[in-house]
Amino acid sequence: MRDVIVIGAGGGGPVVAKELAARGLDVLVLEGGPWYTDPERQWSRYENDANSPADGYLRFGPADRFERPPWFRELPQNSFVWQLAGSGGTTQHYFGNCPRAMPGVFDDYAGADADAYDAAHRFPFGYRELIPYYEWVEATLPVQTAAMGTKEAVFFRGCEGVGLPVNPYKDILYDSFRPQENAILQPGGTAGRTNDEALLTYPQATGCTFCGYCFQGCFEPRRAPRNLKAKRQTDNSYIPMMLTAQRWAADGRRVTFTPNAFVTRILWDAARTDRAVARGVRWRDTQTGEQHEETAQVVVMSAGCTEDPRLWLNSQLPNPNGWVGRGYTDHAIDWLVGVFDEYTGNSKGASSSARVDYPGRGALEQVGLPPALEGFAMGFSDSGVRGVYDNGRPLTGRWDGLAGRVYGADLKSVLSDVDRLVNVLVLTDDDVEPDDRVVRSTFPEDENGPIPRVRIKGRERSARTLANREFLANRAADILHAAGARRVLRMDFGPLPLHVHSTMRMGSSADDSVLDEHAEARWVDRLFVADNAALANALGGPNPTLTNQALATRTCERIFAKYFGGDPWVGSESPVSSLDDRVTAGVLAGEAG
Amino acid sequence: MTIRASERGTEREITLSRRELLLRTGVLGAGAVVGGLWPSAARATVPDALRPLLAQVADPAIQLLVRDTYAGLAVFAVPGPDPYSQAQRVTTAAPGGVEAKAPELLAHTLDSYISLPDAYAQALVAAFRTGVEDVPIPHSLLGGALSALELVGATMDDVLRLALANDETVPASLPLALLMNFAATQVRPSSVVGPIPSSPFANLTWSEKGLAFERIEQADPAIVALIDANAPQPLKEGASGLLRFVGNAMLVFAPFAGYSEYGVFDRSTLRATRRPIGWDLSRYMPGRTTPADGWPEFLGYYQDRRETHTAPEFGGP
Numbered sequence: 021m022r023d024v025i026v027i028g029a030g031g032g033g034p035v036v037a038k039e040l041a042a043r044g045l046d047v048l049v050l051e052g053g054p055w056y057t058d059p060e061r062q063w064s065r066y067e068n069d070a071n072s073p074a075d076g077y078l079r080f081g082p083a084d085r086f087e088r089p090p091w092f093r094e095l096p097q098n099s100f101v102w103q104l105a106g107s108g109g110t111t112q113h114y115f116g117n118c119p120r121a122m123p124g125v126f127d128d129y130a131g132a133d134a135d136a137y138d139a140a141h142r143f144p145f146g147y148r149e150l151i152p153y154y155e156w157v158e159a160t161l162p163v164q165t166a167a168m169g170t171k172e173a174v175f176f177r178g179c180e181g182v183g184l185p186v187n188p189y190k191d192i193l194y195d196s197f198r199p200q201e202n203a204i205l206q207p208g209g210t211a212g213r214t215n216d217e218a219l220l221t222y223p224q225a226t227g228c229t230f231c232g233y234c235f236q237g238c239f240e241p242r243r244a245p246r247n248l249k250a251k252r253q254t255d256n257s258y259i260p261m262m263l264t265a266q267r268w269a270a271d272g273r274r275v276t277f278t279p280n281a282f283v284t285r286i287l288w289d290a291a292r293t294d295r296a297v298a299r300g301v302r303w304r305d306t307q308t309g310e311q312h313e314e315t316a317q318v319v320v321m322s323a324g325c326t327e328d329p330r331l332w333l334n335s336q337l338p339n340p341n342g343w344v345g346r347g348y349t350d351h352a353i354d355w356l357v358g359v360f361d362e363y364t365g366n367s368k369g370a371s372s373s374a375r376v377d378y379p380g381r382g383a384l385e386q387v388g389l390p391p392a393l394e395g396f397a398m399g400f401s402d403s404g405v406r407g408v409y410d411n412g413r414p415l416t417g418r419w420d421g422l423a424g425r426v427y428g429a430d431l432k433s434v435l436s437d438v439d440r441l442v443n444v445l446v447l448t449d450d451d452v453e454p455d456d457r458v459v460r461s462t463f464p465e466d467e468n469g470p471i472p473r474v475r476i477k478g479r480e481r482s483a484r485t486l487a488n489r490e491f492l493a494n495r496a497a498d499i500l501h502a503a504g505a506r507r508v509l510r511m512d513f514g515p516l517p518l519h520v521h522s523t524m525r526m527g528s529s530a531d532d533s534v535l536d537e538h539a540e541a542r543w544v545d546r547l548f549v550a551d552n553a554a555l556a557n558a559l560g561g562p563n564p565t566l567t568n569q570a571l572a573t574r575t576c577e578r579i580f581a582k583y584f585g586g587d588p589w590v591g592s593e594s595p596v597s598s599l600d601d602r603v604t605a606g607v608l609a610g611e612a613g
Numbered sequence: 614m615t616i617r618a619s620e621r622g623t624e625r626e627i628t629l630s631r632r633e634l635l636l637r638t639g640v641l642g643a644g645a646v647v648g649g650l651w652p653s654a655a656r657a658t659v660p661d662a663l664r665p666l667l668a669q670v671a672d673p674a675i676q677l678l679v680r681d682t683y684a685g686l687a688v689f690a691v692p693g694p695d696p697y698s699q700a701q702r703v704t705t706a707a708p709g710g711v712e713a714k715a716p717e718l719l720a721h722t723l724d725s726y727i728s729l730p731d732a733y734a735q736a737l738v739a740a741f742r743t744g745v746e747d748v749p750i751p752h753s754l755l756g757g758a759l760s761a762l763e764l765v766g767a768t769m770d771d772v773l774r775l776a777l778a779n780d781e782t783v784p785a786s787l788p789l790a791l792l793m794n795f796a797a798t799q800v801r802p803s804s805v806v807g808p809i810p811s812s813p814f815a816n817l818t819w820s821e822k823g824l825a826f827e828r829i830e831q832a833d834p835a836i837v838a839l840i841d842a843n844a845p846q847p848l849k850e851g852a853s854g855l856l857r858f859v860g861n862a863m864l865v866f867a868p869f870a871g872y873s874e875y876g877v878f879d880r881s882t883l884r885a886t887r888r889p890i891g892w893d894l895s896r897y898m899p900g901r902t903t904p905a906d907g908w909p910e911f912l913g914y915y916q917d918r919r920e921t922h923t924a925p926e927f928g929g930p
Contacts, residue, residue, distance in 0.1 A: 064883040064884065064904070065904040066873070066874040066878060066883075066885065066904065067869075067872075067873050067874065068718065068869070068870070068873035068874055068875045068878070069874070069878060069883065072722060073722065073725075073726045074721060074722045074724075074725030074726045075725060086880065089725045089726075089728065090725065090726060092726070092727070092728035095854075095858050096851060096853075096854025096855065096857075096858065097854050097857050097858060098830065098857040098858060098860065098861040099858065099861070100861070100862070100865065123927075147927070148927060148928075151923060151927055151928065154923075155923065164919075164920065165914065165918060165919055165920050165921055167911055167912075167913070167914060168911075168912045168913055168914060168915050169910035169911065169912055170910060170912065172912075172915070173912060176915055186915075186916065188918065188921055189921055189922065189923065189924035189929065190921050190922060190923055190924070190929075191923060191924040191926075191927055191929075193924060193926075198915075198921075199914070199915045199918070201921065206919070207911050211907060211911070212907065212908075212909065212910060212911025213909050213911055214907065214909050215905060215906075215907055215908050215909055217905075217906045217907075220906045220907045225907070229906055229907030229908075230907050230908045230909075230910040230911060231904070231905055231906055231907050231908070232905075232908070233904060236904075240906060240907065241906070241907075242906060365908075365910050367897060367898070368908040368910045369908070369910045369911075390897060391872040391891050391892065391894070391895035391897045392868075392869050392870075392871075392872040392873040392874075392891060393869070394872070394895070395690070395691075395868030395869045395871060395872040395873075395891075396865055396866075396868065396869040398868060399690065399864055399865040399866075399867060399868040399869065400861065400864075400865045401861075401864075404823070404826075404827060404830065405823045405826065405864075407820075407823075408820055408823025408824065408827070409823055409824065409826075409827040411827070411830055411831060412831065425864060427689065427690055427823075427864075427868070428689060428690065428691075428692055428703055428819055429692060429703055429705060431690065431691065431868060432691060432692070432705055432707070432709070432894060435872065435894065435895045436894070436895065436896065437895065437896045438895040438896065438897050439896065439897075462847045462848060462851075463728075463730060463848070464730050466728075514857075514861055
């Protein structure tokens with residue numbers, strides 16, 4: 021019997037594994053996708069080869085990507101869910117953005133604008149309580165203030181032009197802009213200062229080389245030990261730490277990591293009529309088809325907002341209030357493109373290094389992309405094709421013309437120079453809504469069992485969510501115009517859950533939550549959730565990974581105290597950075613893959 | 614109703630029944646479809662004696678239909694100087710989606726990404742084959758003994774009937790191509806003939822293609838009813854969601870495919886063999902064929918601030 025089994029090696033699971041391995045527990049991590057042990061050879065960074073949902077190396081599917089299809093999920097609406105299997109999970113795609121949540125989404129908030137947030141679904145504890153965990157994770161990753169390139173300079177010019185103040189802190193206190201706090205190492209040596217590839221290898225270059233491929237997984241600078249790569253996706257940070265815990269923690273114990281292991285069932289016993297106890301998992305080897313079972317004192321679900329509910333429902337665990345899978349929040353994201361007459365460096369540098377926060381409304385962030393992903397973004401809309409049809413949704417505002425896809429000759433014109441664009445991503449503070457949810461699909465099951473169906477209402481979101489989204493889209497257009505854009509285009513995305521939260525939410529009330537205030541399942545002892553699904557709400561708009569990781573760290577203390585008789589450590593110890601020489605030594609010794 | 618259309622410079626007449634015309638344009642509405650009128654209206658044209666010939670031409674005919682339809686979609690997103698762009702009457706001098714091999718990537722991506730149950734995929738083909746009922750088997754595929762098929766007026770509908778009768782596994786790209794073609798005949802019934810002989814969708818003008826997708830994305834009631842009338846349980850009544858999903862998927866993958874490296878990518882080396890067309894179109898990394906390891910883009914730190922801390926009101930310095 022293991023001490024702890026963690027399901028999933030994405031943004032949250034490796035945090036749990038690293039923290040509990042440092043306490044000396046025997047931890048097994050099961051990941052449904054492959055383990056990327058040598059990305060410099062495995063990843064091309066070409067856009068289709070990386071991102072194709074069919075057979076890209078960052079797809080959601082089994083490891084043998086050219087031989088077998090991806091795992092299909094039913095989406096009964098205009099939408100695209102960007103799931104990802106493999107070590108690192110969706111942090112392969114993420115831009116490393118690490119803002120803290122809005123204080124207004126926690127239950128101790130007493131600001132004058134308290135009603136501006138999703139007041140019915142606040143976190144069941146206070147913002148101040150989470151700050152030590154934020155600081156712990158920020159030191160571990162580490163999180164650093166983003167460097168600036170041309171596209172950031174253009175964006176900041178727009179923010180200054182509309183009169184926004186600068187936020188010099190990690191916390192979000194008022195409407196303001198700032199460089200991102202990013203889990204990306206600042207450029208050092210030759211990084212960011214040359215495109216001579218002979219000069220861009222470690223240790224001449226350290227940190228971000230401004231290659232522009234955050235979305236395709238980061239392995240820069242070449243030849244750097246895995247834990248010293250620029251972007252701190254978990255396979256560059258927490259996974260190396262969990263696999264070298266015996267080196268850097270006094271009582272540390274190396275985690276057992278098993279890739280290609282798709283968990284198909286939580287094993288549990290009925291403790292009483294209304295309660296269950298988790299005792300292990302059943303998983304399927306995606307390469308051989310063999311079934312395995314393993315038991316543990318504690319099971320932690322970290323498979324993501326779509327797969328956690330799938331696994332819970334397929335395991336026939338209790339769901340007395342029906343909230344498993346409900347409350348699927350996604351920031352109701354949207355996209356605007358500014359077309360400039362000047363060089364913007366859109367395709368170069370960290371993909372997002374600048375942001376604006378509007379407490380009670382959401383956030384905006386500048387995003388740079390290479391051309392095919394630009395095409396994807398300009399082809400995704402709930403408002404039809406510009407100049408032909410608007411899907412009954414003629415959205416007008418501070419942008420130019422109606423919202424909608426940019427297509428045909430217009431697309432070729434807009435994309436005639438990818439480095440004369442600036443994109444803005446709209447991150448709406450959206451409400452937890454029970455009818456946006458994951459259920460089991462009526463489509464046939466796949467080799468891993470019944471598949472999930474993700475239902476998102478899109479246009480029928482709450483009035484507050486829709487108003488926030490329009491507010492933010494207009495502010496984005498104002499900033500782009502103030503920055504000097506010749507033309508501003510709004511896409512009006514359909515649901516494109518890049519940020520997903522709260523499908524297994526923690527909450528104060530047992531009526532509308534799955535987890536208690538410690539992220540343990542309300543009706544299943546010894547079963548915890550540690551990923552974005554555990555979040556109580558959409559955080560007010562900030563990108564979720566940092567809060568997911570801080571909350572997972574807090575959850576680890578609870579697991580250790582309740583089931584292993586240990587003491588908490590975040591308030592009494594100093595965090596070890598994932599850049600620590602002891603981690604590097606373990607990586608160089610081949611212990612991290 | 615008789616319509617006249619031009620195919621390779623030759624005027625051709627097509628007679629559509631009034632019911633066909635009304636159904637395709639959506640006027641007759643869902644009730645007629647659910648009532649079973651529509652599928653039964655289709656008719657086979659090939660005598661049993663010629664069915665072996667039909668079997669010979671079935672696979673290439675379906676491949677051509679799929680290829681031409683996705684080429685029509687690829688140039689809707691990213692036009693170029695090719696015949697498909699000419700057919701939609703929006704061309705550009707610079708190459709576009711066809712030259713980037715976007716049609717092949719679109720079909721491949723949809724086949725793999727969208728996993729339709731076999732019975733559902735076959736039901737969709739049965740529903741939408743009426744959109745190509747009047748589309749002849751392309752002349753380019755016929756000759757010699759196969760010319761007999763031309764003489765009896767064999768159509769793509771006959772090919773699809775044969776495929777369904779053989780209970781073949783249907784990749785998603787086929788029913789989705791048929792969906793586009795059916796919607797095309799709703800927008801303009803005469804699109805069954807035109808410069809692209811095997812795809813009504815590819816014969817639409819650029820704006821008409823948008824109107825066809827409007828019907829798909831808005832889950833046109835006639836299309837929804839047609840799907841639900843054919844769909845097996847428990848998948849009935851899921852057509853609206855399916856249409857909105859696949860409509861967006863096709864529209865979003867098309868520009869992605871046009872600007873991607875797919876057309877020049879070598880899977881065995883994980884490298885492009887030459888510069889992708891989309892990189893030239895977007896002036897992306899001039900002169901390169903491989904992703905760059907970095908750029909001299911570092912300008913410093915905004916207001917020279919390299920680190921931040923927790924705010925004083927929350928205990929920071």
